Amino acid sequence: MGWFGGNSAPIKISAVTESPDPSKQPQQYLEDLPPKFEDNGVANQGQGQGQNSQNAGVWEAAMDQFKWSDFTVDRFVxxxxxxxxxxxGFQAMGVLGVVTFLIHKNPSRSLNWSIGGFFLGNVVGWEQCRSIRRRSFETVEKARQRKEESNAKKLSLSQDVEDLLLKKFNEVQNHDSSAK
Known part of the structure; x- marks a missing residue:
């Protein structure tokens, strides 16, 4: 069970690995590579003329992937x-709306500023929360790695002690059997 009551397992963050040495890979220049996209000038055509059939098909395929079940309250919560x-977002909406109304006495202007504040507040709140969660997961991952390293160190030390004790036991056994 996670922090927020979900039944899913917590997200795992993989350890950071070094990238391969770039000096071992042959250099490739863009001019030597084949183009990835066709240069048919679709982007250069007038955008005010409307969409062509190819772009309309892409938009239809993209919109078909959305379902009404994607927009439920439970999913967002x-x-x-x-x-x-x-x-x-709601706090920013209230503050900007009220302050703008008190300064300008214009309801439409204050409504516009409050809606803008709502969206800006949502983005800021989302990014702050994600940043805090990311740092938290990184801290947990570092602690887990340190714990694994200390456990491995303790295991190797205990194996060394056991090996030393076994060696002494064997010496005593060999000494006793040779004395008879």
Missing amino acids: GMPCFREAMLT
Whole structure:
């Protein structure tokens, strides 16, 4: 069970590994590689003329992947940083809306500023929460690695002690059998 009551296991963070030595790989220049995309000038066509059939097919395929079940309250509430982001967004919405209304006495302007503050507050709250969670997971991972290292060190020390005791036992046994 995780921090927020979910039944899923906590996220595992893999250990950082070094990248391979770049001096061992042959250098490749962009001019030597084949192009990844066709240069058919779709991006250069007038965008005010509408979408062509190829772009419409891409949009339809993308929209078909969305389902109404993706937008349920339970799904959003289950996100780890959703609550913090929403609270920060509502606070920013209230502050910016009230302050703008008190200064300018214009309800439409204050409404615009409050909606902008809501979205800005959501983004700030989300990013802060994710940053804190990321650092927390990194700290836990470092502690786990340190614990594994100390356990491995203790195991090697205990094996050395056991080997030494076994060696002394064998010496005593050999000494007793040779004395008879």
